[in-house]
Each structure stands twice: as C-alpha cells, then as structure tokens.
Amino acid sequence: MYRFVFSQVLSRLDPEDAHHMAVRALRVLSVTPVVRRLVHRRLAPRDPALRVQAFGVHFSGPFGLAAGFDKDAGCVEAVSALGFGHVEVGTITAHAQPGNARPRMFRLVRNRAIINRMGFNNAGASAAARSLARPRGVPAIVGVNIGKTKVVPESGAVADYVASARELAPLADYLVVNVSSPNTPGLRDLQAVELLGPLLRAVKEVADATPKRTPLLVKIAPDLADADVDAVADLALDLGLDGIIATNTTIGRQALAEAEPAGRDHGHESGGLSGRPLKARSLEVLRRLRARVGDRLVLVSVGGVEDVDDVWERLLAGATLVQGYSALIYEGPLWAYRVNRDLSRRLRRHGVVDLRQIIGRTASRSTAT
Numbered sequence: 001m002y003r004f005v006f007s008q009v010l011s012r013l014d015p016e017d018a019h020h021m022a023v024r025a026l027r028v029l030s031v032t033p034v035v036r037r038l039v040h041r042r043l044a045p046r047d048p049a050l051r052v053q054a055f056g057v058h059f060s061g062p063f064g065l066a067a068g069f070d071k072d073a074g075c076v077e078a079v080s081a082l083g084f085g086h087v088e089v090g091t092i093t094a095h096a097q098p099g100n101a102r103p104r105m106f107r108l109v110r111n112r113a114i115i116n117r118m119g120f121n122n123a124g125a126s127a128a129a130r131s132l133a134r135p136r137g138v139p140a141i142v143g144v145n146i147g148k149t150k151v152v153p154e155s156g157a158v159a160d161y162v163a164s165a166r167e168l169a170p171l172a173d174y175l176v177v178n179v180s181s182p183n184t185p186g187l188r189d190l191q192a193v194e195l196l197g198p199l200l201r202a203v204k205e206v207a208d209a210t211p212k213r214t215p216l217l218v219k220i221a222p223d224l225a226d227a228d229v230d231a232v233a234d235l236a237l238d239l240g241l242d243g244i245i246a247t248n249t250t251i252g253r254q255a256l257a258e259a260e261p262a263g264r265d266h267g268h269e270s271g272g273l274s275g276r277p278l279k280a281r282s283l284e285v286l287r288r289l290r291a292r293v294g295d296r297l298v299l300v301s302v303g304g305v306e307d308v309d310d311v312w313e314r315l316l317a318g319a320t321l322v323q324g325y326s327a328l329i330y331e332g333p334l335w336a337y338r339v340n341r342d343l344s345r346r347l348r349r350h351g352v353v354d355l356r357q358i359i360g361r362t363a364s365r366s367t368a369t
C-alpha cells in the first residue's frame with residue numbers, strides 16, 4: 001500500500017515537503033490521545049525478548065529512529081507509538097537557525113538513498129526544551145542530539161555545545177554530541193582528538209551534573225580514517241563516555257551502485273549521503289569499534305539499515321542499539337513495526353529469550369590496531 005502511495009504520490013512531491021507533511025501528521029497523532037494510544041497498542045514492541053538495557057536505560061526494543069527526522073522534538077510520542085524503541089531528536093543547536101537554502105534534500109530512489117544538506121535547521125535549544133518538558137501520553141525514550149550553531153566560530157564551539165547541554169541534558173534519556181554532519185562548515189574537524197577531548201569533557205561535566213546523570217555519546221562520520229575511528233574510541237574510553245553512534249552520512253559517492261533515471265539523478269548534489277550505499281562502511285566502522293572497545297562502551301549502529309537482516313547483522317556485530325532514517329522514506333510508517341515483528345520471529349526461531357545472548361556474537365575478539 002505505502003509502496004503504491006510512494007511511487008504514485010510521494011515520489012512526485014519535493015522530499016522536504018513530503019517530510020514536513022509526515023511530521024505534521026505525526027504531530028497531530030502525538031496530540032490525539034485516543035488514536036495515539038490505539039496506534040501504540042497495535043504497533044509498539046511488546047515482546048519481552050526485544051527488551052534491552054543500555055547505559056542504565058530500558059528500551060522496549062533495540063531499533064530506534066535516527067537523528068534528523070524529528071529535529072525539534074515535535075512528534076516523539078507518535079514516532080514511539082509507531083514502534084521505534086527510541087527517538088533521537090535533533091540535531092538541536094543553542095540558537096535557532098534556518099539551515100541551508102532549499103532544495104537541500106534529494107531522493108536517489110534506485111539506490112534507496114538520500115542526499116541532504118539541511119544544515120541543522122531547527123528552532124533552537126530553548127524551544128526543544130519546552131517540547132521535551134511536556135508530559136507524554138505514551139512511553140518514549142528520547143535521545144537528544146546537539147550540534148554547533150553555524151554562526152559560532154570554532155573558538156566558541158565548546159561554549160555553544162555546553163549551552164545546549166545545560167538546557168537539554170536534564171530532559172534527555174541520553175545526550176549525543178554530533179561532530180559528524182557534513183553540512184556545517186568545520187564541524188567535522190571537531191572529531192580530531194585535540195579538539196574533541198576538551199569538547200566532550202566540558203559537555204560531560206554538564207551531563208554528569210543532572211539529577212539522574214545523563215548518559216553521553218558521540219556520533220561519528222563514516223569518512224574518518226580507520227586510525228581516527230580508533231583514536232575517537234580510545235578517547236571515549238578515557239573520558240568515560242557511555243557510547244558511540246556510528247555513523248552519520250558520508251560525503252563519498254563511490255558506493256552509489258545504481259544509475260538513477262535521467263533528470264532525477266541527484267548523485268552530484270553536495271551534502272551527506274545516507275541509506276543503502278552507506279550500509280557496508282557503517283558495518284565496517286561498527287566492527288572496528290567493537291574490536292577496539294569490546295563491551296566497555298555501548299555501540300549504536302546506524303547507516304543503511306533497511307530490514308531485520310540488517311538489524312540482526314548489527315546486533316551480532318556488537319551494536320546494542322540500531323537506528324535508521326532513510327529507509328523510513330521508502331518503507332513508510334509501518335517500517336519499525338515490521339522490523340520488530342520480524343526480529344521477534346527470528347529470536348524465537350533461534351531460541352533467544354534475551355538480546356544479550358546475541359549482541360556481539362560475531363564480533364572479532366582481537367583488538368584492531
């Protein structure tokens with residue numbers, strides 16, 4: 001049904017217009033208690049075998065919605081009702097900003113991919129804090145992803161992240177420092193450990209000071225050299241971070257496999273590429289991280305996840321949580337429900353009653369160097 005609607009209607013709309021329509025619909029669902037409860041009852045995961053605990057937080061399932069969909073934390077209840085075990089909102093910046101000029105989001109349908117150069121369009125940390133402070137009608141686990149305000153120079157980056165953290169850490173189930181989006185000039189330079197160390201230390205101080213000690217993770221780019229992935233992993237361990245989210249979108253285009261139809265080939269657009277072409281590198285980074293840190297950090301795998309096979313592979317490779325975004329555009333609102341249903345079935349088939357039995361089962365035990 002969704003495939004038909006997508007090919008006949010949605011694929012003809014501008015992708016960002018389609019996105020805003022979806023978010024508006026989910027906002028309505030979020031504030032309509034009866035429907036929201038019905039949807040939640042029907043679609044949210046309830047199989048105890050799917051439950052998982054990470055950094056002290058209990059998740060109803062390992063599969064969540066990646067950052068970038070719910071930029072302003074406007075529809076976390078609806079997204080949770082659709083079956084996502086967590087929602088990562090953001091990226092949120094200390095100051096509201098419009099993002100880059102449109103068009104800034106492109107579909108590559110044959111590649112099951114998206115290119116975006118949104119540039120952290122969001123209403124700012126105070127507005128997000130107001131949304132997050134509202135009582136929720138359905139249970140939702142909400143990660144808050146923070147980034148640098150575009151107009152703030154690199155010298156002010158730490159203070160800018162700290163300002164967001166102060167407003168949002170008390171309202172987050174976990175906090176993410178995003179230093180890996182390709183669409184804010186200079187942002188990814190913050191992944192260099194000389195800059196990343198002081199930044200993470202400062203944000204951690206804020207996260208540690210909340211009444212419940214908010215878990216802190218860092219989100220990295222797939223374009224880091226392997227040695228830099230290791231360096232960030234070592235830094236995260238040194239600083240006592242709770243986890244790493246890998247990966248953000250790539251600026252590379254070499255993994256685009258399919259030729260798009262003439263006139264709709266957006267492969268040349270600048271921005272971050274996500275979806276199926278990111279799958280192999282995202283998995284490779286996960287494996288590398290797991291070999292480096294073992295089970296001392298929570299690993300959250302994101303990039304090219306499309307179905308239960310991908311989720312299964314990431315869990316076996318050592319991810320405790322798995323996220324997706326691009327495939328939602330191609331699969332539609334029942335995507336998370338189907339992934340959870342299929343994962344439940346597979347767990348049952350393998351006689352698995354607790355996800356801990358499979359997380360990291362195919363991870364290499366050697367430490368990568």
Ligand SMILES: Cc1cc2nc3c(=O)[nH]c(=O)nc-3n(C[C@H](O)[C@H](O)[C@H](O)COP(=O)(O)O)c2cc1C
Nearest residue numbers: 066067068090091116248274275303304324325326
């Ligand atoms: C339109 C769009 C906007 C995104 N915005 C953000 C963002 O604001 N912050 C962030 O950390 N990641 C953002 N991402 C990256 C996703 O969270 C995810 O890391 C990436 O898309 C890979 O997952 P996927 O292949 O399942 O889409 C965005 C992705 C897309 C497609």
